[in-house]
Structure formats: C-alpha cells, structure tokens
Amino acid sequence: MTILTRRNVLKAGAAAAALPLIGIPRAFAQEKLKVGFVLIGSPDDNGWNFGHDQGRKKMLDALGDKVETTVVTNVAEGPDSERVFRELAQQGHKLIYATSFGYGDYVHKVAKQFPDVKFEWATGNQTAPNLSTYNARFHEGRAVIGTIAGLMTKSNIGAYIGSFPVPEVRMGINAFAIAARKVNPQFTLKVVYVDSWFDPAKEADAARALIDQGVDIITQHTDGPAALQVAEERGIVGGFGQGADMSAFAPNAHLTAIIDNWGPHYIKSVQAVLDGTWVESSVWDGIASGEVEIGPFNKKIPAEVVAKAEEVKKAIADGSLHPFAGPLKDNTGTERVAAGDVIDDGEFWAVDWYVEGVQA
Template sequence: MNRRMMMTTAALGLGLAFGGSANAAGMDKVKACFVYVGPVGDGGWTYQHDQGRLALQAEYGDKVDASTYQENVPEGADSARVLTQMALGGCNIIFTTSFGYMDATNEVAAKFPNVMFEHATGFKRDHANVSTYNARFYEGRTVQGTIAGLSTKSNKIGYIGSFPIPEVIMGVNAYYLAAKKVNPDVELSVVWALTWFDPAKEADAAKAMIEQGVDVVAAHTDSTAPLAEAAKTPGVIGFGQASDMTAYKPSPRVSSIIDNWAPYYIERVGAMLDGTYAQSDTWAGIKDGEVEIGEITDGVSAEVKAAAEAVRDAISAGTLHPFTGPINKQDGSVWLTEGQTAPDGDLLGMNFYVEGITAEIPQ
C-alpha cells in the first residue's frame, strides 16, 4: 500500500476532530517512538522526520525519551506488529510517518487506549487516541513552478511522480499552474516512478526526461537520485525534496521544499507533558513553518529569485492561494471560476490534471 492515498471529502474534518484531554494531569516523562517507512539515510522523507525526532529530544532533554525508532518498516501487517511491540514496550506516544500505516495505526490504537498514536498524512481517526497531521506540500510546488517557468531555456519542465494519489497529483498541478502563469509557452512532462524510495528508478526517470529536452526537474520521491542525475547535464536544474539536499547546491539544486516536522513533534509531546494533549487533525503549510522553502541559490538569476520569494511571501501572507480560478480540468470542464479558490476537500481528493497538461494519470 502506498504511503499516501486518495482522501475523500467525506473522510475530512480538518481541525474539527478533538477528543478529550488524554493526560489531564500531565506527565513527568514521555517516551515518544517513531516508525519509518524508509531508511533514516534516505536524504529526504524519512531523514526529515528523524531530524524532527532529534529536535524533540534536544528540546526537552531528560523529560523525553525519543530514542526508540524503527526504520524500513513495510506497510501492512508488519507495521501492526512493530506498533504493538512499541506499545508494549512503554511508548506513550507513537508517530507513524507513512500513509500505509493508517489501518495498522487504528487497529493497534484500539488495543492500547492509553497510548497516543499520531499518523502522518492520513485521515482515519477511528479512536480518541489517534490524531493525524499533514503538510501543504503543494504550496512549495507553486514556488518551484515559478522558478521552473522563469528558468527553463527549452520551455520543457519535468515532474517525477511517485504514486498517482491526490498529494502527488496536487503537486503536479500546482507546479504546472505556477510555471504556466509566468511562462505561457511551458510544457510539462510527467514520469511516474511508482515508488517512494528507489534511487535507481528515480535516476532513470530523471534521465528519460533530460534526454527529451527537459531542463528543470522536480521530484516527488524520497531520494537525492534525481538531483544526482541532473548534475550530469550542464544547464539542468532541480530541487531538493522533503529535505534541503544541500550537497547539490548551488546547482543543480537551486531551491528545495523542506518538511519541518520538528515544531509539530515538540508541540504534541509538550502537550502530553503539560496535560493539554487532545486528539487533533492538522494540515499546515508555509505560513505555519511546516513547509519551508530552502535557500534559492545563484543557480538562478536575481530576478527569478525575487519572483519566487514574492510568491512564497504571498502564500504565507494569505494573499495568494495556489489554486485560484479560473482553472479548468484537463478535459476542459470548469473546475474553479474566476477568483474562486479550491476547497480543501477538492485538493485532498484530487484525481485529475488541470487543463494544459497532456500526460495521463496511471490507473
């Protein structure tokens, strides 16, 4: 099962689901545990979650034990066994950092009502001790699309998708719309790697695009392989994904989307310590500091940098919504009218490309 899958409008309820306080009197010490779908050294998704774990430990010192984590945990029955072992091992709160852990998280939570479970990018909160959290990655894609549209020399930009689920389709659309806004001649190529972490497949996807003339590559996968491939061809640029990927600065990595989970982990564990913890569902973005835009380097012009920073700042200020009409769907039907912004439910259930993208979504 994929880390992140389609979320239907009926499954939402963002920011509205709150249970009673789990530990009204607070706790003297919290044992926080983490389950990872990939290796800590992936340089992207899992690496960034682990940076959040380390920040949590540094914040609270002896009041928190955040030393327990398990990496490379397959999604499915194996994750239920790992979660059960962690709950039996004295974990007070368990962060499950991959979409495919959703059912296992709720299954195990039912058996351990006094253990708090936090599920990243999911939507099921079947029990009062299950919370969910997510990030508005599409906001960062809008900044990247601006850079791509203004920087491309060939007018061909690319996007490496992992799985055809709303989070990724949302990213493709945001990237393309932003690029098209600043460069009406831009064309987008989409290659589906059908994996979250497989450096060889990710590199092959980037290579295929570059051979077709793409000179700006965005990736929605977990390794640094697309940037490594971009580095082989002068003039090709790309972006860090999930983490800053600074090893490839100042080019081909000209900016990045950084998933900053540390504030969330610190806040949630802090609530257990002070007795204010309650069930919640959050979807934070640039304004909240959960989605950060990494340094825009001199691998692009000063004008491009200024334009991208203006987009970032407008999103943060709430004066720019990446999905503001008029926007049609790929088939030409109206999605958003002039000035209309996309409801969260539409975004979290997104299963279509916007008009102008010629690729097909795999079934």
C-alpha cells in the same frame, strides 16, 4: 534514543534509558515519556525520513530530559508495520508517530487495540479518538518552485517524478504546474510514477528518460537525490530538493529545496501528552507557520527570478495568494474551479485530475 531496524537495536545519548537515581525515593523518580517513530526508510535518505528525524532531534533538544525516543526504520507500508506499531505500544510507548500515508489501515487497527496510547499519522486523512493526523502544505512550496521552473526553463518542458498517484502527490503536481504556467503559459509538465517512495535506481532511470524527451528542469516527490544527481550529470537547467536541502549532491543543478520542518509540531504534540492536554486533531500547517520552508537559492538563479519566487512565498504566507485559485481547467479542457473560487481544504483529498499542461 533507540534506533531499530527489523532486527538490530542501538541505544545512544540523551534518549537512552535513564540511570538509577541514587538517594531519590522510587516514588519520586519520574519516568520519561516513551515516544516511537516509525519510518518507511532511513534518516540517511537526505529527504523525507531525514526531515522527520531532524524534527525528532529538535523535539529532544527542547524536551529531552522528559522524553525517550525509539526510531524504527525501513518499515514497509504493509502488515509488517502493524506488528511494529503493536510492539511499540506493548513496550510502553505512549505516543507513536506513523510517518507515511500507507501506514493508515495498520495504525488505525492498532490504535483501537491500545486506547490509552496516542498515535499520530503523517499525511493521513482519517482520525480516531486516540489518533490524530498531521501534514504539511507541501503544495505551497510547489507553487514557489514552480514559479522558478516556469521562468528558468529553456525548452518549456518540465518533469515531475512521483512516488504514487495519491492526493498529496497530485496536489504537488498541480500546484507546480499552475505556478509555472502563470509565468510561462507555454510550460508543460511530464509526470512519471515510480511506485516507490525511495528507489534511487528507478528515480535515476526516470530522470534520464525524461531528459531524453526534452525536459530541462525536473522535480520529484520521492525521498532521495537521485534525480538531482542525473540532472547534475546531464547539465540541464536544474531541479529541486524534496524534504531537505540536497545541494551537496548536485551543487550546480540544485536550484533550491522544499524543506520539511517537523520540529515545532513534534515539540507541541509531545508536550501536550506530557501535560495531559493531547486531543484528537488534524494539523495542516505550511509556509505561514514555518513548517514548509524554501531553502537557499542557487547563485545561478537570476535576481529577478528570486524576487518573483519570494513574492509568491510572501503572498501565500499572508493569505493574498492561494495556489489553487480559479479559474482552473483540467488537462482535458474541463473547468474544475471557477473564477473567484478556490479548492478548499476539504476538497483537496477528492482531486483525482490534473490541471492544464500536465501530461500524466
């Protein structure tokens, strides 16, 4: 593996450049496929970036003798990312993963310049002949943890710390609130955006302010455990890990976590490039396929609450429950989804409203 920050390079282990094959004619020495991963943060965030790096490692475990990977960390969603994508393509990487929504304009621009390189954009919403999108149905996991929140809150006030008001974040907020209010119609959800995917200081400050307003259960769509650590300090009911199990940071407050399992997708798409079968596509998997997992439940969660959460998880997996099934009203009282209808996959990306009970 090659891990790059903006100026530092480290080579290690199975993904480092192959040693010369003594005694084997050069024509028969097969080059490894070079695969690049561009991360907005670092794998040590124990959240979003950690999840993608774990997926990369699972892919190497399965295909490592055929693959060499390069990881570029702490790449901001801006012009600098364009430079990184271009440099990876120029260095011979034939498959490059852009793992954050804000990379979209830049990875599309570079993909046009390198038509023989395959690109994949995580949480993206537009493909190209050599650029696919892949995502996870995080909102399905939000329905499970929202059920727990609605049943365990004592104040009936929850909080959701968001990164940016983009579709994937709004999906999670709405799914969480819908599920919580199904089991507790008195539940309300306060939403605060911190304008960053990873800013522990802002996340912690937001958590403290929300708890001061009566919130006793908290979740987030940001990449680290800062909000959970505040929940632990303040002794509220608890909160939920995002992207990975964060219980080590808040053993009492951490109720469970949405765990991103990117390994199966990375194995499948890398193998497709190796086989010459890769084609432009949009992949959106969830609980049923195992890409979205629910972590271990904290022992303090009552058995009946665990049972209800498992029931919701099972129903989503078998298709008998849709997190956005109508009737649904927005937080102004306007009906948005009629009884018997659902928000389908194509409509999700246009949702710019919040459901009943959400204060945002």
